[in-house]
Amino acid sequence: MAYIEQILSIVETLSPPRYSQLWQQADGSYDNTGLILGGSGETGTVLVCLDLSDPVLDEAEALGAGMILTHHPAIYRGVKTLNDRSAGGRLLQRAVRMGLTVYSAHLSLDAAPQGLNAWFAGQCGLREARPLKQLEDGGFLYLGEVGPMPAGSYAEQLSAAFGCPVRRSACEGQVSRVAVLNGGGGSLEFVHLCLEAGADGFVSGDFAHHVFLEAVREDLAVFEIDHYHAEQTFVQTWTERLNALAGEGGAKVTFLKSQQERCPHLLCGGERR
Ligand SMILES: [Zn+2]
Numbered sequence: 512m513a514y515i516e517q518i519l520s521i522v523e524t525l526s527p528p529r530y531s532q533l534w535q536q537a538d539g540s541y542d543n544t545g546l547i548l549g550g551s552g553e554t555g556t557v558l559v560c561l562d563l564s565d566p567v568l569d570e571a572e573a574l575g576a577g578m579i580l581t582h583h584p585a586i587y588r589g590v591k592t593l594n595d596r597s598a599g600g601r602l603l604q605r606a607v608r609m610g611l612t613v614y615s616a617h618l619s620l621d622a623a624p625q626g627l628n629a630w631f632a633g634q635c636g637l638r639e640a641r642p643l644k645q646l647e648d649g650g651f652l653y654l655g656e657v658g659p660m661p662a663g664s665y666a667e668q669l670s671a672a673f674g675c676p677v678r679r680s681a682c683e684g685q686v687s688r689v690a691v692l693n694g695g696g697g698s699l700e701f702v703h704l705c706l707e708a709g710a711d712g713f714v715s716g717d718f719a720h721h722v723f724l725e726a727v728r729e730d731l732a733v734f735e736i737d738h739y740h741a742e743q744t745f746v747q748t749w750t751e752r753l754n755a756l757a758g759e760g761g762a763k764v765t766f767l768k769s770q771q772e773r774c775p776h777l778l779c780g781g782e783r784r
Pocket of ligand 1: 693695738
């Protein structure tokens with residue numbers, strides 16, 4: 512067993528909360544990285560996942576885990592009630608009843624030097640990757656070289672790396688200088704930042720129709736890896752890095768990747784024009 516304080520210090524060594532604050536200052540976004548529930552006592556097992564859910568709580572119960580570490584904040588925006596009338600209220604009340612500690616490492620994990628965006632750049636095959644938005648020794652929106660290769664071939668490479676289908680803009684040129692941002696970076700703002708940086712490709716998730724239209728107009732090869740697969744693939748690596756740190760410090764705690772977390776969407780149907 513290890514004290515929660517000791518476990519939090521391991522987590523925050525990999526994803527220091529100051530990166531969340533630096534990102535917020537850089538783009539004005541709101542985050543809720545940090546301790547969400549509980550925070551005292553000790554446990555020998557921490558379950559690691561992207562999102563808090565009932566299957567993850569079932570798993571924590573079965574394993575006797577005293578703490579859950581999520582990437583997406585278990586509470587994001589302000590909560591005014593915590594009652595039985597909503598699924599979110601029931602979920603959080605259950606976690607409280609179980610006496611769990613829940614910590615969320617969101618933008619802090621994204622932007623840390625050993626964090627999600629740096630890893631994502633490697634998964635996307637970027638060479639000489641550097642963050643366009645530098646935050647100390649980390650950052651986000653990595654830019655690097657790939658290929659040059661046809662956009663279709665790069666899409667296939669990404670699909671193999673992440674184990675999921677890739678949606679791309681209808682641009683048939685070559686890609687060589689690519690910017691990448693894990694999660695929901697598919698906004699016009701980021702498309703324009705990529706163009707300003709001289710990128711001919713952009714990999715992210717959560718692209719809206721009008722963003723694809725803009726990418727086609729600008730002849731930017733945009734590649735969408737859905738938010739879940741882009742980040743879920745990292746949970747295994749994150750868990751291994753946390754266990755290595757715990758081992759180095761002699762902390763008697765094991766981080767386990769959730770086996771019950773599931774993608775919240777399915778792909779159905781056939782080819783369309
Ligand atoms: Zn995300």
